[in-house]
Amino acid sequence: MPEVRDRYAxxxxxxxxxxxARTALFNYxxxxxxxxxxxxxxxxxxxxxxxxxxxxxxxxxxxxxxLSWDEPPIVQSTRKPIYQQAAEGLxxxxxxxxxxxxxxxxxxxxxxxxxxxxxxRYDRRCRAIPPEExxxxxxxxERFVIRQAIPLDGTTTLHDLVMGTVTFQNASLDDHxxxxxxxxxxxxxxxAVDDHESxxxxxxRGDGWLPSAPKHLLLFEAFHWDAPAFAHLPLVLGADxxxxxxxxxxKDVLEYREAGYLPEAVVNFIAFxxxxxxxxxxxxxxxxxxxxxxxxxxxxxxxxxxLERLDWLNGxxxxxxxxxxxxxxIAEGMPGVSVDALIPLIPLIQERLRTxxxxxxxxxxxxxxxxSYAGKxxxxxxxxxxxxxxxxxxxxxxxxxxxxxxxxxLEPVLRSTAEQIGWPAKxxxxxxxxxxxxxxxxxxxxESMGRxxxxxxxxxxxxxxAAVDPTSA
RNA sequence: GGCCCGUUCGUCUAGUUGGCCUAGGACGCUGCCCUCUCAAGGCAGAAAUCAGCGGUUCGAAUCCGCUACGGGCUACCA
Numbered sequence: 001m002p003e004v005r006d007r008y009a010x011x012x013x014x015x016x017x018x019x020x021a022r023t024a025l026f027n028y029x030x031x032x033x034x035x036x037x038x039x040x041x042x043x044x045x046x047x048x049x050x051x052x053x054x055x056x057x058x059x060x061x062x063x064x065x066x067l068s069w070d071e072p073p074i075v076q077s078t079r080k081p082i083y084q085q086a087a088e089g090l091x092x093x094x095x096x097x098x099x100x101x102x103x104x105x106x107x108x109x110x111x112x113x114x115x116x117x118x119x120x121r122y123d124r125r126c127r128a129i130p131p132e133e134x135x136x137x138x139x140x141x142e143r144f145v146i147r148q149a150i151p152l153d154g155t156t157t158l159h160d161l162v163m164g165t166v167t168f169q170n171a172s173l174d175d176h177x178x179x180x181x182x183x184x185x186x187x188x189x190x191x192a193v194d195d196h197e198s199x200x201x202x203x204x205r206g207d208g209w210l211p212s213a214p215k216h217l218l219l220f221e222a223f224h225w226d227a228p229a230f231a232h233l234p235l236v237l238g239a240d241x242x243x244x245x246x247x248x249x250x251k252d253v254l255e256y257r258e259a260g261y262l263p264e265a266v267v268n269f270i271a272f273x274x275x276x277x278x279x280x281x282x283x284x285x286x287x288x289x290x291x292x293x294x295x296x297x298x299x300x301x302x303x304x305x306x307l308e309r310l311d312w313l314n315g316x317x318x319x320x321x322x323x324x325x326x327x328x329x330i331a332e333g334m335p336g337v338s339v340d341a342l343i344p345l346i347p348l349i350q351e352r353l354r355t356x357x358x359x360x361x362x363x364x365x366x367x368x369x370x371x372s373y374a375g376k377x378x379x380x381x382x383x384x385x386x387x388x389x390x391x392x393x394x395x396x397x398x399x400x401x402x403x404x405x406x407x408x409x410l411e412p413v414l415r416s417t418a419e420q421i422g423w424p425a426k427x428x429x430x431x432x433x434x435x436x437x438x439x440x441x442x443x444x445x446x447e448s449m450g451r452x453x454x455x456x457x458x459x460x461x462x463x464x465x466a467a468v469d470p471t472s473a
Numbered sequence: 474g475g476c477c478c479g480u481u482c483g484u485c486u487a488g489u490u491g492g493c494c495u496a497g498g499a500c501g502c503u504g505c506c507c508u509c510u511c512a513a514g515g516c517a518g519a520a521a522u523c524a525g526c527g528g529u530u531c532g533a534a535u536c537c538g539c540u541a542c543g544g545g546c547u548a549c550c551a
Contacts, residue, residue: 046551106549110548119476145549163477168476172475176549186551208545210478210546235545237544280487296489299486301478305485309501312499350513426509433510444510
């Protein structure tokens, strides 16, 4: 059996969005599972849409997701002569021809076709030019493109791994351009030449290419090359049901990294966009995905990316992380805070996080004193300032003699203090929470006090007491 | 207009060799439990007449046809 080799072939016109990432992931999973190779190719033959820096961004996105490629990427713009040579071969065999039609004539032709409600297609005028004459005009410096000479009749059948068998009438196919007048190939030519040269066995790409797949099959035939197998992937849509690829707001995968998402979660999320293992499992690691991936389980209908699910998945993966690993990842986003300082705090927040970034705010009070209690309910409902200051003082004197500073000794002391002053423990805890953290929503209070240490707790209690507004009822 | 593809809870999906589907799971949502706040976790629940119609069949989400709707392509873009 021939070796499996596939590839992700983005054009560097922007960053890597979720849809592109999914195409890359499916190629990667398939290649890894088949013990084959996964390649990267940069399709930069469109010099107009080309964006500087895009390739680096795409590569960084892929690396972040853990999709490593096995050979240095082919960059198409560096291979112009190779495509030209291939096109000339086609010219010689009659599978392609030179076209001298100007853009103006093409526009007029299409306008006419539209007016007559005919299919808009190249009318093949130049296909009738004798090759010698075409050669002469080319030699004389006339601008031309090279078009594929599609068979006038018959059918072409594609056996797609996802879409099944699709048959096209050759008569409905256009003589599309293979080589542009600037000497660059179009996608079609470059694709065939490169995939052949790279010995690609499986082409897994977006289903936008499905309509041109028969032309690609015909091209391979014209070259007398074996065609690869095809799998066309349905679109990934945004919440607005518009294809991600077409939206201006399509997010770069690296933005998910900035927002505190784990690459494991993003991978899991996009894997299930149009694919499922056929079981009820929904949290899979990359290794499990590799093992379970099957191209025939790919959905043939488009999928809408439901970001709420990504949030949930992210929380799941965060909870599965080893505590020191979680600390490491959180520290990356918290300049000035060491991994070691974070490790003891992890148990307090690990099961509360949905994104890494939430840890920053959740943990802030460990690293800086509350700056203000304005607007915070230091005084419980039904109590007044005097009672609150008194409660704070009672807690202070109850805990300051403590020689052992653990949850086990703190909790009973705090509860009995609440009882002594006649407050429900809930109320006392909230007052303490606000006093010590400056917040109403925090990790568990007593554990937090334990980690903060006695000195800092006592100090904050004093400051809070001083901040209680005496005019509050 | 032409050529293709698609259509199961709001969303991701299971279902693919027709009966085990009075359609299963997950996210989200609602309620309850747990509880020092918030989460997490546990339990329960609402939610798809399987796009519609017509066939085939003892029996169809699963097979066939038509219709509707959605989408892609229709560039010297990829």
